[in-house]
């Protein structure tokens with residue numbers, strides 16, 4: 017298969033890559049664009065470590081052929097905040113202990129972000145469901161749930177101001 | 178707050194697969210396809226341009242062909258025989274990683290098959306001798322009192338047999354390393370690992386290099402749970418061999434399927450109990466026969482077995498006890514370290530057995546336990562005297578109250594009669610020895626250091642690694658507290674064997690308790706040095722301390738202090754007889770699980786979970802709670818979902834799709850409570866915590882399922898099909914009674 021020129025918007029910046037159309041979006045992000053924040057845990061759509069936002073929905077980038085991402089808006093963990101200026105969800109994960117080894121964390125935060133975009137005040141049950149596609153082997157999820165709730169509260173109080 | 182936390186939540190933390198070195202090749206492994214056999218011939222399919230590949234076989238190993246652990250029987254690459262499926266035989270490297278899969282498949286190995294064994298029973302019967310003469314990797318006999326004398330005086334003798342399955346660690350980051358080499362610097366390994374000095378020791382032997390020509394650096398590690406204690410030495414060895422031959426850096430990162438099929442798992446077990454008890458529930462004595470399946474090589478089995486043996490009697494006082502234990506070889510990849518290290522297996526057996534002893538005597542499960550708990554002044558199975566402050570009865574009362582145990586136990590039994598969804602509640606009481614077993618800590622003689630940089634940054638120097646459990650945070654907290662400075666100015670030095678002293682491996686829940694204590698003494702020493710030099714007084718601010726440290730560095734070139742391991746006074750351990758102080762301290766716990774068993778689809782759901790424990794002083798409540806919750810979640814999987822399907826020694830379900838762990842939707846509310854009784858010889862009163870929560874959930878859950886269904890379940894994992902089979906049996910037994 018020959019290389020194809022693919023244009024997509026990644027974290028708000030237009031990027032052009034030459035890639036095999038069937039190459040995984042995950043590899044293009046990590047290897048061609050140097051965005052190694054997105055992780056691989058299984059490569060088969062089970063763990064969610066590779067979760068990114070594509071046109072506002074949560075996808076497993078290990079299952080997306082890059083051709084499918086042409087002209088899409090992609091947001092990865094690098095697109096949220098930085099250690100100097102954390103996104104509220106990142107901050108909540110840090111404070112509540114929602115990240116231990118950190119391998120599930122970028123994907124988990126993207127899933128939480130997506131959930132909160134569609135539901136500003138999710139119940140515990142809705143959080144459990146919303147994060148159902150993202151596996152964490154370290155935390156037992158409790159601190160992650162608390163982080164999502166804390167982020168929701170923070171967003172709410174900021175919106176009220 | 179977690180030291181490296183900001184990098185983790187921003188995705189800037191660098192794990193091994195995030196690192197690329199210039200000119201780097203990718204490595205892959207050709208593995209055995211059969212369980213046991215002699216290698217007759219290796220051929221390379223001419224369709225592949227082999228000239229482009231670096232090829233390594235056992236013949237390329239400059240030193241000893243083994244991964245050095247305890248007995249050195251684990252080959253780095255199989256040369257003449259293979260003893261399990263997925264055993265590494267040939268290594269390949271190429272600049273394009275996409276070319277490797279095809280090349281691996283094009284290496285054909287011909288074997289002369291040899292007979293193999295695939296279960297504890299087959300190994301025990303010696304269907305084939307696959308290790309030594311009798312397949313026994315290690316055995317222990319631990320005796321207390323005179324068990325043979327108790328049977329005559331017993332009102333009841335209760336027997337039981339319990340089994341636990343293998344468990345895959347399933348850290349989300351697979352194993353991986355990068356190796357580079359130069360004549361000047363020697364060999365450097367970067368990797369995901371728990372124990373840099375284990376890797377170092379193993380490479381020195383394998384590569385026949387002087388110690389200072391091997392450097393091992395741990396990079397951010399995405400979960401380990403024991404699974405990166407021994408295996409990283411293997412992958413590092415492979416990468417080292419490839420880099421020596423290729424002359425270019427080599428990365429080996431496993432994919433999920435390879436990691437699951439080829440690396441270690443928790444030892445499967447079978448435990449038989451025979452217990453003598455009086456009619457008022459006093460335990461007179463027991464005989465326990467414990468067997469672990471060790472896999473094809475001995476690796477860490479002897480130490481896992483040791484911990485399993487010592488924990489076999491649980492948290493009860495046994496006037497008389499005999500534990501016979503063996504680790505047997507089978508032809509599967511070696512089983513290794515996994516959080517709990519043998520204790521979850523033997524504690525599952527005793528805690529399930531206690532419910533059955535209680536039923537035989539006619540006592541409530543909690544009451545039988547209460548009457549036999551270890552208390553201050555009583556002795557453990559090894560004769561260790563329980564110190565003041567241990568109060569299991571209190572933990573039990575608290576766990577029962579927090580879970581509403583009494584009321585639910587009665588109500589569920591009443592209501593279950595009329596329901597298809599049957600509810601149950603069960604508990605487990607247990608202990609976990611913190612730190613190395615027996616004389617391990619004294620033999621290790623660990624050292625921790627602290628130093629200061631010219632600009633007054635204070636660093637903790639240890640080989641203890643962070644893999645999610647909070648090493649960085651806890652050790653910096655201890656150092657900051659001892660120095661009397663802000664947490665923010667204390668940093669971790671790199672986990673690099675060329676920089677840090679050997680503070681021992683990061684295992685056995687020893688980091689906070691043992692290494693923390695060493696950091697505490699290194700910090701005290703630093704304070705002392707600066708006081709002696711007249712640079713600080715009694716009172717100082719963080720800035721003053723930093724200024725003093727930097728002045729000292731300016732004047733003397735460096736400021737570096739050490740803390741050396743000192744055993745607590747009056748400890749004694751007999752390695753032959755298994756008598757004495759098995760552990761510096763034990764952590765104690767009572768866990769309660771509430772479940773629903775669906776008698777239509779036989780699924781078990783855990784509805785509520787209460788974990789009450791005493792782990793000494795809790796240094797960081799958020800991290801400690803997270804450790805318990807994470808351990809409980811892994812153990813829920815161990816109890817109900819995680820089944821390794823073996824086919825002739827090979828894991829058949831080596832995918833996340835069909836090896837199932839608990840998701841956010843399966844996990845009950847986990848309610849965690851600590852009782853704090855500071856431990857005199859741990860850093861700031863801390864004891865170990867990491868492994869304890871893995872021990873109790875499986876028996877608590879299975880006790881609850883047995884309560885819900887009035888059927889005796891004696892094995893984990895307990896899958897719906899197992900529940901179905903058992904309940905069908907119970908039904909047919911009932912029919913027989915009615916018919917008779």
Ligand code: FES
Pocket residue numbers: 055056057058059060061062063064065066067076077078079
């Ligand atoms: S790596 Fe994509 S779902 Fe696991």
Ligand code: FES
Pocket residue numbers: 114115116117118119120121151152153154155349399400645
């Ligand atoms: S923090 Fe380790 S997998 Fe979630």
